Amino acid sequence: MGEALLGGFLGAGVVEASNVVLSDVDVGRLEALRDRFNVEITQSNNEAIARGDIILLAVKPQQMSEVLAEAKESFREGSLVISIVAGAKTEKIASLAGKDIPVIRVMPNTPALAGKAMSVVSRGAYAGDEDVSIALELFSSVGEAVELPEDLQNEATAVSGSGPAYFFLMIESLIRAASDAGIDAEVAKKLVVQTMAGSLALLQSTGAEPGELREAVTSPGGTTEAALKVFEEFGFDTMIQGAIGAAIKRAQDLA
Template structure:
């Protein structure tokens, strides 16, 4: 169990709820040690009913008495929240932000305190306990604050700790990555339907293929190029398809997409 007296979760959207669910299901914290705030009263009522946690009338009420504050709000909303709670923060509290593109230095400028700030980029598979989160401690973050953050996010998947200078790259790669994967899966399913397969059959074939391929990557530790070559026979069907992907600029398109996502992350961070 986490050594936390009270955790304040500000923002009860999909990711906020995923983290809440993971923390509670893992036994890291009991519901009576968590308080949640959100601008949507109806949403708060639902969260209270589903998880048995405390709810706060506003963000200031949420942070009072909390030793960990988890900011699960969009980048565009973060400054408003920070302005609201800044005067009520103590330097012993740990402030964790999952707002894409927003640096810890920006947060320090807003709160004007030297409390531990940790920046994290999770991704949507956290909703099913299969996410990966990148943790980057700010300049005043202690070892204990960083380890605590790692423990929290380990409840919803894997965790990697990196220098903050890599956060925009990881936002583009793993933070947004599930959407790229779903796009490719969708395209494969539609191609299967065009080839005459029923939708449910095409979907099952593609989904299980993706799960299996990912499992092979993880369990074997082999470079994806080696695994690709294992499936590719001279003059066969796989090489014919791969040739079309290359001619269509698939690899170059991926590079451009990641660059575009990184650029947008920088813009969101101001």
């Protein structure tokens, strides 16, 4: 995810390569990133943090405490920490850093790899409007970004963080149903993927409510109505509500 974000930031021009210092324990990966993006690299987290005005924390949750503890003395006054560490609260990050530093917590999702992320930005206790604006500008360069209170991060994670998997599951099911009905698998995939892409484009371009567009496709007594009745009979809406609830609970358990 960190690599995808860096590529997006640089490609959009919101960050200059000459201002980037990357740190990682994997020398081979660092060298590959240096060659790809023409940025400076170091194996020292302390050096990267000490030199950074904006510090993007993109480590695994189980590594965060160790990384921040080792670099505790390297944080400078005025530095902004932007964390994409899953489940890590801003209060904990500031505490581990040992300073009253501004921390912004961001939950992007995997469509960032295609420049189509939905990122949720939450400010910590010491972060101000300018800090939030910086984070929103950065993450808007790889898709869309909105600010929400941190106490809604679990709910946002359940919807947009995990959301791509829900859509991929539906796409898989539609492709399988089309194939079972006799359509060639590759053709079925094209039908489903383009229908999904076209439907989203229509929703975004018209500004209409999803329900309006659904009703526009649904003729009384027609094929669409017949299919939607089956969804209703199997409790489609209840199933979605249950899935989101389960994801929220799991996010709370992991926090």
